[in-house]
Amino acid sequence: DVWEAARRASPRWLIAAALVNLLTPAVRGTRWWLFLRAAGSPSLALAIHAAYVGSGLNNVLPASGGDAARALLVARRSIIPAATALATLAVDRVVEVATYLALILAIPLFIVVPEVISRGKTLAVVTLGALGVAGVIAARRARHRAVDAHAPASRGRLRAHLSRFITGLVELPSPRRVAPAVGLSLVAWGIQAVTYHLVALATGLPASFAQSTVVMLAVNLSFLMPLTPGNVGVFQAVYAVTMAALGVPSSAAVATALLIQALQILPMTAVAAVLAPDLAGGGRRRKATADGR
Numbered sequence: 001d002v003w004e005a006a007r008r009a010s011p012r013w014l015i016a017a018a019l020v021n022l023l024t025p026a027v028r029g030t031r032w033w034l035f036l037r038a039a040g041s042p043s044l045a046l047a048i049h050a051a052y053v054g055s056g057l058n059n060v061l062p063a064s065g066g067d068a069a070r071a072l073l074v075a076r077r078s079i080i081p082a083a084t085a086l087a088t089l090a091v092d093r094v095v096e097v098a099t100y101l102a103l104i105l106a107i108p109l110f111i112v113v114p115e116v117i118s119r120g121k122t123l124a125v126v127t128l129g130a131l132g133v134a135g136v137i138a139a140r141r142a143r144h145r146a147v148d149a150h151a152p153a154s155r156g157r158l159r160a161h162l163s164r165f166i167t168g169l170v171e172l173p174s175p176r177r178v179a180p181a182v183g184l185s186l187v188a189w190g191i192q193a194v195t196y197h198l199v200a201l202a203t204g205l206p207a208s209f210a211q212s213t214v215v216m217l218a219v220n221l222s223f224l225m226p227l228t229p230g231n232v233g234v235f236q237a238v239y240a241v242t243m244a245a246l247g248v249p250s251s252a253a254v255a256t257a258l259l260i261q262a263l264q265i266l267p268m269t270a271v272a273a274v275l276a277p278d279l280a281g282g283g284r285r286r287k288a289t290a291d292g293r
Contacts, residue, residue, distance in 0.1 A: 001251035001252075001255075002251050002254045002255045002258070003255075005203050005204075005251060005252045005254075005255035005256075006203070006255040006258060006259055008203070008204070009199075009202040009203045009255070009259060010201070010202040010203075011202075012202075013198050013199070013201045013202035014198075014199065014202045014259065014263065016198050017195050017198035017199045017202065017260075017263050018263045018267050020191060020194050020195050020198060021191070021192075021195040021263055021264055021267070021268075022267060022268070022271070023191050024055070024188055024191050024192060024195075025048065025051040025052045025054075025055045025268070026048050026051070026052075027184055027187050027188040027191065028051050028055075028092075028096070028184070028188050029044075029047045029048035029049070029050065029051030029052070030044065030047070030048065030184055031092060031095070031096075031180075031181045031184035031185060031188070032047050032051060032088065032089065032092040033047035033048070034177045034180060034181050034184075035088040035091050035092055035172045035173075035177060035181070036074065036078075036080075036085070036088050038088075038172055038174075038177060039080050039084050039085070039087070039088050039168060039172065040078070040079055040080045040084070041074060041078035041079070041080045041085070041088075043078065046074060046077055046078065047074065049275055050070040050071075050073050050074045051070060052268070052271050052272060052275055053066070053069070053070050053073060053272045053275050053276045054066040054067050054069060054070030054272075055268050055272065056268045056269045056270075056271055056272020056273065056275075056276070057069050057070070057272055057276070059264075059265045059268060059269045059272075060269065066272075067089060067093065068086070068089075070089070071085040071086045071088070071089040072085065072086075073276075081164050083160075083162070083164035083165040083168070084164050084165070084167075084168050086165060086168075087164070087165045087166075087167070087168025087169050087172065088168060088172060090165075090168075090169060091168070091169060091172045091173050092181070094173070095173075095178060095181045095182060095185055096185050096188075098182075099182050099185035099186060099189065100185075100189065100217070100220060103186075103189060103217060104217055104221075107213070107214060107217060110210070111210045111211075111214060113214055114214070114218070114242055114245030114246060189216075192216055192220075193209070193212060193213040193216050195260065195263070195264075196212040196213070196215060196216045196260055197209045197212035197213075199256055199259050199260045199263065200212050200256050202256075202259065203252055203255055203256045203259065204252070205243075205248060205249075205252050205253065205256050206248060206249075207243065207246070207248050211243075211246050211248070214242070214246070215239055215242045215243055215246070218238055218239075218242040219235055219238045219239050219242070219257075221238070235257060235260075235261050236254055236257040236258060236261070239253060239254070239256070239257035239260070240253045240254045240257060243256075
């Protein structure tokens with residue numbers, strides 16, 4: 001039944017879903033650039049370039065290894081230290097997770113949600129509260145303790161890297177950067193919801209756009225702690241269980257989940273394979289230029 005549902009899927013809707021999904025790293029890369037620019041890396045093209053590479057590598061590396069790789073790649077092609085690049089990425093990811101958790105809290109106000117989302121509300125409240133407390137503590141410590149981000153030699157390299165990282169975490173998330181970053185996060189999550197629904201249309205899954213959005217949020221709960229590269233397997237299980245809770249047939253739901261993940265993984269990994277060598281090569285060119293000076 002799963003194979004037949006996947007085989008009968010509409011190519012037109014699948015192509016549309018793949019194209020829409022390819023927009024997500026561009027939006028996320030633009031959001032990341034808001035913090036990279038403040039840290040001294042002003043190139044929007046570089047941020048988007050690296051975001052595509054990171055998204056592709058996340059499909060083949062466990063524990064979101066592509067995110068760390070893209071931060072290091074940006075550091076190689078710009079003037080900011082690696083620790084600062086990692087700090088910009090950490091702030092960017094906190095904004096994304098906070099926006100997602102806010103959506104988890106908001107969606108039950110508009111549609112009846114399954115138990116997995118209801119349980120996620122408690123996690124969302126606790127996590128958002130923890131992020132708020134951590135932000136207040138970090139801001140107070142920053143006011144009472146000036147941290148030199150440019151690494152005095154006496155502190156040692158490791159301590160200097162940690163100093164830069166902490167400084168970035170404290171100084172980068174200003175309201176004028178966080179507000180547009182939250183807006184871009186909402187756009188990115190909206191693109192994902194559209195992708196899910198286009199694939200549901202392709203397989204003829206009797207789900208509304210609101211239901212596709214709920215399932216997208218439920219599936220992404222599992223991405224907070226990914227267990228496999230690309231979360232393969234877990235993705236399909238959560239999608240099917242959530243759709244079943246919404247009264248949608250499981251065989252068609254599994255087929256839809258398989259196609260969604262195929263459209264997310266295969267094109268993005270191919271794009272990363274094309275862009276990653278160029279980005280790494282740019283880092284070598286920058287290093288060679290610096291050595292030449």
